[in-house]
Amino acid sequence: MQPILQGLAQMTGQRSHARLERSVITTLARLEGVVSVGMMDLVRLSEADYVLFKHGDGAFCRVCETGCGAEIAGLRPLAEYPELGRAIAHGKRQASAILSTADGDVHVTWLIFWHRQQALQCVELRQNRPFTAERLELIAAVFQVYQNYHDLLDDSERDALTGLYNRKTFDELRFRRASDIPHTPQGQAALQRRRGQGDHPEFSHGAGTPGQPDADESDWLAVIDIDNFKQINDRFGHLYGDEVLLLVANLLKQGFRSTDRVFRYGGEEFVVLLRAADLATTEHVLERLRQAIAAHRFPQVGQVTVSIGFSRAGDATLSTLIEQADRALYYVKRNGKNQLAHYESLLERGLVQAPVQNQEVDLF
Secondary structure (H helix, E strand, O other): OHHHHHHHHHHOOOOOHHHHHHHHHHHHHOOOOEEEEEEEEEEEEOOEEEEEEEEEEEOOOOOOOOOOOOOOOOEEEHHHOHHHHHHHHOOOOEEEEEEEEOOEEEEEEEEEEEEOOEEEEEEEEEEOOOOOHHHHHHHHHHHHHHHHHHHHHHHHHEOOOOOOEOHHHHHHHOOOEHHHOOOOHHHHHHHHHHHHHOOOHHHOEOOOOOOOOOOOOEEEEEEEEEOOHHHHHHHHOHHHHHHHHHHHHHHHHHHOOOOOEEEEEEOOEEEEEEEEOOHHHHHHHHHHHHHHHHHOEEOOOEEOOEEEEEEEOOOOEHHHHHHHHHHHHHHHHHOOOOOEEEHHHHHHOOOOOOOOOOOOOOOO
C-alpha cells in the first residue's frame, strides 16, 4: 500500500496534464502482478472512433493482440477492442476482457475517463491472473484521484465564461515556437491518420497528398477582437455583453477544427493557433469566420462584427507572433474594422512596422 500512497502524493503534485498522465501510469504499475499499464486517448475521426496510444509502462502497446510480435501503430480503430467499445456505448466507466496471445491468456481491464459527458481517455491494465474485486476497487480509487485532479487542472486552464483556453494557458506557451507546442489528442490522431491513410478535410485546413503529411502546412496565429464591445456593454449592460462573448466563443469553436487551439486572451479579444496549407487557405478560414459572426443575430444587440489580424508562425515564438498579429489588428481597427489583415503583407507594403526585438530580459 505504501508505494501506492507515494504515487498518489506524486500525482497531486503535478502541474501539467502530460505529467499527471505519466504519474498515474507509474502509480498503477507499482501494483504487484500487473504486467503493463497504458494510457489511451479516445478520439473520433471522420465519424469513426479510434484509440490513440500515449503513455505506457511494461509491454503496453508494443505488440499486437494476436501475439504475432508485430509492433502496432499509435492509432487503432476502437472496433478492435469490442468490450471497450460496448462499455463506452453504454456509458460505463469500466470494461474487462480476456485476450488470447501466443504466451497464453491475458486479463485486461480498462478504466474509462468521462468528462462533460464525453469519453476522453482510458487506462488499460494487464495481468496474467484474473483481477480480484479488491484489486479492481483499489485501481478504481487511484483512477478517481486522477480524474479529480485532471478536472482541477482543466478548470485552471479554461476561461470560466466561454470554456476556451484562458490567458494563463497562453502565457505558459508564450516563449515557445508554435511548432514546438504539443498537438491536441485529435491533432495527433489526425496526423497519424494522414500519414497512413491520406488527409481528411475535417482535420486539415488544406488539401493534403494522400498517404503523406502536408509538407507545406504552416502554423498561423490570429488575434480576433470584437468591434465596439465597450459600447455594447454601456448600452445593453454586462449581462448582454457576456452573452455576446459566449456566442462569439461558440462561433469560434464551430469555425475551427478540433486540432486548432482557441484562447480567450482577455476581455473581448481571442487568439487562435491553427495549421493551414498556405496564406490563401488561412485567409479563407478567417474570412469565413468573420462573415459567420457578422451574419449572426445576437439577442437584443443585433449585429456584432470582429476585426482580425494574423501572422505566419515560422520560427517565431508566440510572444513575437502575437505582437505581429496585433499590429495587423490595429491596422484593421484604424481602417474601418470588420475585416482581416495579414501582418507580413502589410509589412511588405510598408503599412506597419516590425516590432522592436528587445534582447534584454526585464526583471520586475
